[in-house]
Amino acid sequence: KNGESIVIPSAVIKRLPKYHRNLESLLDKGVERISSREFGKIAGVSAPQLRQDLNHFGNFGQQGYGYNVENLYNALSKIMGIEKKSNMVLVGVGNIGQALVNSTDFTKRGFYLSAIFDINPRLVGIKINGLEVKDVSQLENYITEHKIKIGVIAVPEKAAQEIANKMVRAGIQGIWNFAPVDLKCPQEIKIENEHLTEGLLRLSFKIDE
Ligand code: ATP
Structure with missing residues (x-):
């Protein structure tokens, strides 16, 4: 590792x-x-x-x-680095993003969201689980300034690659990707995909067998 x-x-x-x-x-x-x-x-x-x-x-x-x-x-x-207390940023506070912000599961394991971002002006400024939604234009600065290593992507498919590029430019090391797209990033960037619907399709396939 x-x-x-x-x-x-x-x-x-x-x-x-x-x-x-x-x-x-x-x-x-x-x-x-x-x-x-x-x-x-x-x-x-x-x-x-x-x-x-x-x-x-x-x-x-x-x-x-x-x-x-x-x-x-x-x-x-x-x-697994659980003791390290890792700070993460999340982009996209739609349904999936908000579920992640409200989840305590990874906080229990030492992973904290330190900032959340969106492009929608109606969401920017509101608080979700105590965290204020920042404008996505601040994303790169925030990552660089706070030396954030992990970025979470919960934006729609069409926006995901652009967000990943920004994260990479800002110095992110790993991306936890919930957008249904295979991101293209430099090899040194670690990516974990959570393509939720793919799990459902695998289940469906197994049931129909
Ligand atoms: P989901 O269940 O995938 O979260 P949703 O219907 O809640 O779906 P989406 O359309 O998938 O919403 O968008 C998720 C969030 O990503 C929204 O809050 C949207 O404003 C935000 N978003 C879209 N494009 C960008 C972008 N380029 N940068 C930052 N946030 C974005």
């Missing part, structure tokens, strides 16, 4: 949040330790797969003991 020399397969990275979430609920239930077999079952992977995944990051489990839930939870939190 972030320039370290070891390359972690993306399939492994994809499973980490799931492990983290399951560890969190084990912690909530007061479980102190768990075997790789049991944990694998909960997380929906085989025990060898789980061990192999976690071995990319260090020696967490112990033969005959399993994993210490709290230690592993803390280690994964660190690996």
